Amino acid sequence: MNMLPRLPRxxxxxxxxxVAQAALAQPQPTDRVYTADQxxxxxxxxxxxxxxxxxxxxxxxxxxxxxxxxxxxxxxxxGLGFSPDHKTLIAISxxxxxxxxxxxxxxxxxxxxxxxxxxHEGFFSADGKEVWVVVRGEDYIxxxxxxxxKETRRIPTAVGPGMVQFMPDGKLAFAVSSFTPEVDVIDVKxxxxxxxxxxxxxxxxxxxxxxxxxxxxxxxxxxxxxxxxDTHTLQVTGVIDTxxxxxxxxxxxxxxxxxxxxxxxxxxxxxxxxxxKDAALVATIPTGALPHGIWTSDDNSRVYVGLENGDGVDVxxxxxxxxxxxxxxxxxxxxxxxLSHVAQPGSxxxxxxxxxxxxxxxxxxxxxGTKARGFVVARQLGVVDxxxxxxxxxxxxxxxxxxxxxxxxxxxxxxxxxxxxxxxIGPVRSFxxxxxxxxxPAARQVLILEDGTAPSAEAAVLHx
Numbered sequence: 001m002n003m004l005p006r007l008p009r010x011x012x013x014x015x016x017x018x019v020a021q022a023a024l025a026q027p028q029p030t031d032r033v034y035t036a037d038q039x040x041x042x043x044x045x046x047x048x049x050x051x052x053x054x055x056x057x058x059x060x061x062x063x064x065x066x067x068x069x070x071x072x073x074x075x076x077x078x079g080l081g082f083s084p085d086h087k088t089l090i091a092i093s094x095x096x097x098x099x100x101x102x103x104x105x106x107x108x109x110x111x112x113x114x115x116x117x118x119x120h121e122g123f124f125s126a127d128g129k130e131v132w133v134v135v136r137g138e139d140y141i142x143x144x145x146x147x148x149x150k151e152t153r154r155i156p157t158a159v160g161p162g163m164v165q166f167m168p169d170g171k172l173a174f175a176v177s178s179f180t181p182e183v184d185v186i187d188v189k190x191x192x193x194x195x196x197x198x199x200x201x202x203x204x205x206x207x208x209x210x211x212x213x214x215x216x217x218x219x220x221x222x223x224x225x226x227x228x229x230d231t232h233t234l235q236v237t238g239v240i241d242t243x244x245x246x247x248x249x250x251x252x253x254x255x256x257x258x259x260x261x262x263x264x265x266x267x268x269x270x271x272x273x274x275x276x277k278d279a280a281l282v283a284t285i286p287t288g289a290l291p292h293g294i295w296t297s298d299d300n301s302r303v304y305v306g307l308e309n310g311d312g313v314d315v316x317x318x319x320x321x322x323x324x325x326x327x328x329x330x331x332x333x334x335x336x337x338x339l340s341h342v343a344q345p346g347s348x349x350x351x352x353x354x355x356x357x358x359x360x361x362x363x364x365x366x367x368x369g370t371k372a373r374g375f376v377v378a379r380q381l382g383v384v385d386x387x388x389x390x391x392x393x394x395x396x397x398x399x400x401x402x403x404x405x406x407x408x409x410x411x412x413x414x415x416x417x418x419x420x421x422x423x424x425i426g427p428v429r430s431f432x433x434x435x436x437x438x439x440x441p442a443a444r445q446v447l448i449l450e451d452g453t454a455p456s457a458e459a460a461v462l463h464x
Contacts, residue, residue, distance in 0.1 A: 027297050029345030032104065033338050035293060035306045035313060036077045036091055037330025039063055039379070040356050043077065043091050044313075044329035045107060047346065048297065048304070048338070051315055051325040055351025057107050059091060059100055062331065062355065063381060064425055066095070074098055079121035079163075080293075080335040084128045086342050088146065092133060094118045099133050099142075101149060104342040107350040111149035115142040120178065120205070121163040121335065125188060126170035134161035136178050143191065155191050157184045162205045167213060167231065174229075176204035176218045183207075183218065185234055195234050199227050206248040210275060211258055219246045219262070226262060228279075240279050243267050244392075248335075250294045251275070252303050252318040259318065261303050263291035266373075266392075270294065270305055272321055283321040287314045289361040289377070293336030306333035309377045309388075311359045331356045331379060356380075362446055364391065364462040372418075374462050376446050387424045391448055391462060394418045399451040406455050412448075 027048035035044045041060030046053055060066065060073025075095025082089050082104075089102040099122055101111040118137030124146065125132065131144040132155075141155040141164060160179025166188065167173070173186040181202045185195040203222035210217065215237065216229045224246045228238040244266030251260055259282065260273045270291055272283035288310030296303050296318075303316040306329075313336065315325040343349075357380045364374035374391035387409060389402050396418045402410045410424035447455055448462035457463055 026299065026301050028340065030343060031297070031338070031340045032342050033295075033304050033313060033327075033336065034080055034089060035329055035333035036080045036335045037333050038076050038078050039331035041066070041074050041077045041093070042330040042352075042355060043080075043089070043102065044333065044354075045348075045351055046313060046327050046329065048302065048315075049345075051327055053327055053329055053354060054346070054348045055107075055353060056330055056355060057091075057102060057109075057350070058352050058355065059093065059109075060096070063386065063423075064384070065382075074100065078334045079119070080337045081121065081123040081131070082337055082339055083124045083146070084126065086339045088124075089337075089339070090122050090124075090131060090133075092119050092122050094120055094136070099131065099144060101146065104339060105344075107343075111146075113142075113144050113149045113151060115144075115151060116140070120161075123163075123165050125173075126166045126168055132164050132166075132173065134164050134175060136160050136162055141175065141186075153191060155186060155193070157186075157193065158182050158196070160202075162203075163207050165207055165209065165216075167209075172231070174207060174216050174231075176207045178203050178205060183216075183229065197229060197234060197236065199236065200225055200239055208249050208251065211251055211253060215275075217249055217260060219249055221246055224264070224266075226260075226273075238277075238279065240273060242271055243269075245290070247292045247308075248294045250296045250303060252296045253300045254318045261294055261296070261316070261318070263287075263294050263305060265290040265292060265308065270303070270316065272318075285316060285321050285323060287316075287323060288312065288326065289359070289375075292334055295336050295338040297338050298340040304336055304338055306336040308332050308334065309359060309361050309375065311356065311379075328354065328358060330354075331359070362464045364446065364448060364464055366462055367458075367460060372462060374448065376464065381425065384425050387446075388421070389424065389446075389448075390419075390421045392419045394420070394448075394461060395450070400461070401449050401451055401453070401455075403447040403449065403455045403460075405445060406447075408455070411451070 029049045033046040040062040042056040074093040079092035116135040120136040122133035158180035162178035164175040175184040183197040201220040207218040226240040243264035247263040270285040273279045288307040290309035292308040293306035305314040312328040360378040362376040366372040377388040412420040414420045446464040447460040
């Protein structure tokens with residue numbers, strides 16, 4: 001009889017505890033989100049507890065200043081990695097072949113290492129004693145001592161290593177490739193490749209382990225797929241068709257289950273899959289323009305998505321699979337990472353204010369209903385402006401003209417697959433201004449026409 005009055009109190013206490021735990025399971029003011037911003041050559045630093053940009057670590061100048069023969073800053077800040085203790089962030093610049101070591105507590109650069117041609121990504125070993133940087137423009141991994149910032153050895157790999165990460169016991173590392181359809185499994189102690197695993201395509205920019213480390217998942221950007229590999233048997237266990245321009249992936253555990261979150265840049269979505277034996281698509285989350293990097297908060301309460309053409313970060317709540325916030329950041333963010341307990345709350349020490357404006361994105365559609373497609377990104381670049389134009393599934397090895405408001409602004413030549421990308425720089429401020437984010441009048445219409453064709457909307461193979 002005496003127990004009955006206590007039940008409501010116990011229920012209230014349990015409910016209060018659940019609320020308190022839920023409040024703790026949120027990004028903290030000491031946590032940080034970082035993006036590597038390829039066009040502005042910055043690292044953007046965000047406070048995930050307030051969903052705001054604290055500032056940027058400036059590693060170089062934005063485009064087109066990098067073309068000067070006297071330029072000395074970093075070029076194409078692209079990859080990110082971090083130490084196990086979260087005290088050091090590394091930023092890899094594939095244009096200047098550098099690895100920059102950054103103190104996460106102060107945002108100060110504390111060292112720099114120059115490696116071989118076009119490094120892509122890098123990561124600390126599980127014990128924190130080595131940094132491995134994949135040199136994608138060549139055929140090896142550069143091993144760096146993070147205490148001296150000196151390269152100590154090179155590990156031969158397949159041509160074009162794209163990324164490397166380590167198993168937590170420190171025994172094996174997995175390296176995917178951007179030019180060779182294989183995964184190299186490396187013995188960390190001997191620094192040698194012990195197995196080569198064949199995969200479905202040669203272009204993989206990213207890999208990530210499941211939270212239990214039983215599987216390694218890797219993306220194939222060229223064919224829009226994800227491959228799953230068993231980390232014990234070292235065998236491929238499945239391939240998922242994910243979509244056009246599959247970039248990076250992350251895992252989040254919610255409602256007692258682990259899900260995979262895959263950025264699909266060509267569709268402007270994040271696709272969510274189960275991690276069961278047969279992966280199933282359970283949600284498609286619309287995002288800003290060209291989602292690229294992605295990382296989960298340490299408490300699994302948020303998933304952060306870098307927008308390569310949106311110049312910022314979308315914040316996803318995995319409990320409801322929706323974007324709940326947006327944080328403006330640097331131009332063309334590539335890699336993204338989340339680090340917990342690294343800095344004082346609200347600290348903007350050694351950070352610069354945002355150096356860039358928002359981008360304007362314009363999709364290009366085919367008039368004849370073919371699979372041809374494309375997009376244009378307009379950005380202010382100081383005294384001039386840039387139009388980044390990407391087209392897909394046009395005629396192979398064919399030259400096309402790019403027209404803005406009826407005026408020729410540049411040309412593109414497609415590759416063997418009918419794809420092309422180019423940047424046109426000039427005074428197009430009327431297009432790149434903020435008002436261009438709304439419906440564009442004829443004066444700002446973008447047309448893609450086969451070379452020699454008179455400019456008209458009716459003759460365009462792609463149009464805005």
